[in-house]
Amino acid sequence: MTRSPFLVDVSDLLGRDVPARSVVIEVVVDWALEMSRILADPTLVANLSIGPVPGGILVRGEVCYAVEHACRRCLIDFVDDGCSPVAGLFETDPGEDAYPIDGTTIDLESFLRDETLLGLPLLPICKESCEGVVTTPEMGLNTDSPGDSDATGSPFAVLRDLLPPED
Numbered sequence: 333m334t335r336s337p338f339l340v341d342v343s344d345l346l347g348r349d350v351p352a353r354s355v356v357i358e359v360v361v362d363w364a365l366e367m368s369r370i371l372a373d374p375t376l377v378a379n380l381s382i383g384p385v386p387g388g389i390l391v392r393g394e395v396c397y398a399v400e401h402a403c404r405r406c407l408i409d410f411v412d413d414g415c416s417p418v419a420g421l422f423e424t425d426p427g428e429d430a431y432p433i434d435g436t437t438i439d440l441e442s443f444l445r446d447e448t449l450l451g452l453p454l455l456p457i458c459k460e461s462c463e464g465v466v467t468t469p470e471m472g473l474n475t476d477s478p479g480d481s482d483a484t485g486s487p488f489a490v491l492r493d494l495l496p497p498e499d
């Protein structure tokens with residue numbers, strides 16, 4: 333039986349006056365935003381400190397990951413890595429900003445997903461100097477030099493039209 337790597341038993345902490353303990357979670361995730369996707373390799377690593385607070389459990393720490401973004405300017409995919417600070421409250425009777433405690437277990441998945449995705453740039457850019465989508469001049473359609481076109485007759489006809497009319 334596989335147990336979710338995000339589940340942490342907090343029976344040793346809940347309602348007790350004990351120091352926080354550290355928990356490390358290394359896990360393959362499939363989390364994404366519109367322009368960004370957390371990569372499976374290397375795995376996401378969360379270094380957490382889990383400790384009791386009145387009414388619940390406080391989880392703090394840092395999550396590190398590799399992420400593939402589509403550049404907002406040039407639309408080319410690029411890979412970046414980063415770490416985001418995370419903090420969340422778990423409560424038996426969760427308030428608006430808290431995650432639930434299920435018996436003596438906390439499930440860190442939605443907490444870590446929320447915090448990780450929140451830490452990503454909203455408008456990823458491959459590099460500060462990115463020029464955006466390069467619009468290639470349509471050279472291929474106009475490679476004929478004006479001089480060798482049969483359709484328009486003599487190129488001097490054009491020049492003649494540009495000259496001021498003679499009196």
Ligand SMILES: [Zn+2]
Pocket residue numbers: 403404405406407408457458459462463464
């Ligand atoms: Zn770019």
